[in-house]
Amino acid sequence: MATKRSIFEDVGTNEKPKETPKGGLIEKGRGGARKGIRAWLIVIFALVMAMIAVGGLTRLTDSGLSITEWKPVMGALPPMTAADWQVAFEKYQQTPEYRLQNEGMTLSEFKPLFLWEWGHRNLGRVIGLVWFLGYVRFAVAKKIPTGWHKRLIFIGALGGLQGAIGWWMVSSGLTGDRLDVASYRLAIHLGLAFIILGFIAWYVFLLGRTEPELMQARRAKDAKLFGMSTGMLHFAFLQILLGALVAGIDAGRGYTDWPLMGGQVLPPDPFYIEPLWRNFFENPALVQFLHRMAGYLLFIYGIVTWLKGRKSANRATASAFTLMAAVLFLQVILGITTLVHGAPLALGLAHQVGAVALFVAISRARFLSQYPQPQSVRSV
Structure with a gap:
């Protein structure tokens, strides 16, 4: 026969409390992986914005055709000796821009143009490196939210494509009788830069809230x-x-x-x-x-x-x-x-x-x- 229980007696004191399910890092509001990836993308956004500004200066100073070769790795270093500078200058002297517009330019006048374009290209390399290191870090730590791998790889792929289009643009001004690069290629190059910026900005906005918050807001x-x-x-x-x-x-x-x-x-x-x-x-x-x-x-x-x-x-x-x-x-x-x-x-x-x-x-x-x-x- 069951014994009577006091109305003041705690019920279920012998039962173990159920543990509250713990969400992963991607569900901790603005913290965890979402916050870290968002900060990383903001850095890339700032670098791409700087890239656009430097690219504009390169165009406005007529520096874009000063480097006549595309060396994604070895081109990271500028000419280191007087002989190296002379070789780079002699290659520039073969371009239509030099023959039709800058004939008589001295090596000292050439160097600032070269360094503007070199800085522009190196900034592109920095952006690629920041993307690669950041992605590898988050991927190895398994802190990339569900569904975000493809988005982040997409940004990196666009960056690689941008480098190739940049050379495609420059090459249009190295032969024939052009004084500058082909304007439509310049438009494609700048347009892709804004496409990259647009996607990064949108991803930054998305990462500012949790997935449940986004679903509710929509x-x-x-x-x-x-x-x-x-x-x-x-x-x-x-x-x-x-x-x-x-x-x-x-x-x-x-x-x-x-x-x-x-x-x-x-x-x-x-x-x-x-x-x-x-x-x-x-x-x-x-x-x-x-x-x-x-x-x-x-x-x-x-x-x-x-x-x-x-x-x-x-x-x-x-x-x-x-x-x-x-x-x-x-x-x-x-x-x-x-x-x-x-x-x-x-x-x-x-x-x-x-x-x-x-x-x-x-x-x-x-x-x-x-x-x-x-x-x-x-x-x-």
Whole structure:
């Protein structure tokens, strides 16, 4: 017969308490592997951004064709002796740029050009090394979250492809009668750099929250805003490609009056090159005109997107679109200022860095459209 138990007696005191399941490192909020990988990607992002800036300086200083060989490993060291410098200079003297533009240049004048391009290439090597060491470290420690191996390898693969495209671009200016690299190859090279930046930024945003938080946030996705910001991102990317074409043929220095070009809306002789399609890549007047028109349209579309985004019920999302609009406005002002001053080195570089800031601002607004930040009812 069962004995009576006091109502004050603890129940189940002899049973072992069940252990609370412990999540892995990838589920510890912002800590663990997600935090470490996020920090690593931020470092790579900063390096790629610096690479774009150095690449812009290399182009603006006409240094890109100073190294006539592609040696991914042995090229990490600059010429070490006077004889080595002389050999590098003699190879440069065989290029069209030297024969048609820089004939008579001295070795002392050549060295700064060489070192700019050497620094640009070495920074690329540093980026590759940082990616490789970081990936191996996290992979060996088994701290890469589920589903992230392919994403991180994808970033490394894009970086390797970028190196090959860089040489493909440089090689276009080493033969024939070109004074510079092919502008469309320069556009592809810069475009891929922004694609890499875009993916890294998106991954950084994703790693800022746990997977459960992202799944919860996606339920509140603003599909309309996400679509508009996606269009904004693609439009900005097109404008960046047009900007690369402008830089590739020095089209920004041909017409420095604004808002007209040579006193008229459409510049003189916009289609003088045959066949017709070459004008869209090699005619400085037409390329600058297209860059201007695309800038106006991007600004208008950006304002429309901002007017929609600022009405978002989520305050963080609305603020992100306001920031995007502010960066867009500053970039337009900077672009006009760069133009009317004939694209000097400092302004040209600032305009290129401004494009990076705008691209990231749009990406952030787009991310928060898909994954709104949680907010209390009082903050609405």
